Amino acid sequence: MTRQKEQRDAIIDAAMRVVYRDGYTKATIDGIAAEAGMSKGGVFYYFKNKKEIFASVLTRYEEIAEIRRQEIYDSLPEGPGRCLRASVLTQLEHFDKHKDNIHNVMGMYTEEDFRKALAALRRRNFKQLCQGCKCPEKLAMVSLVLDGLWMDRTMGEASIPASQMVKLRRELMRYIDEIAPECL
DSSP states (O other): OOHHHHHHHHHHHHHHHHHHHHHHTOOOOHHHHHHTTTTHHHHHHSSSSHHHHHHHHHHHHHHHHHHHHHHHHSSSSSSTTTHHHHHHHHHHHHHHHHTGGGGGGGGGGGSHHHHHHHHHHHHHHHHHHHOOOSSHHHHHHHHHHHHHHHHHTTTSSSSSSSSHHHHHHHHHHHHHHHHHOOOO
């Protein structure tokens, strides 16, 4: 890996930590530079502005999520619904990992470009789930449950108590088991 790529990656990683910790609206180039251990000028050498940094953050998040989804997929037994299970488990894992700070990301979606990027990501994810599936409307229900969970987390105060969340997850996975024969 070249030094330039390492520096650029360090900035992206720092920006991810900053947005989860402080929120997008409070994230500054100075804060990202400090988190990355470099000067503000060093950040500007690689990125024109905050928006460009966070466009790279979204791309990085997508890459990380896909790697994790593949790891989970590889760990699951072969059979119908394997892809669906991997995708759902990846999202649930992300909710758990960032449950206390996922709401800080919400500010990114006040930017039209980021809203469009998120919408495109959701369409790609749904299309991936639907490949070879005979029940896209049932997958839409799963997708809407996950969207609801994400929205619940982004509000900063989970409306679903932890005890109910355990039951909800169990029911969601039971439903996935039920529709698995109709899915890849």
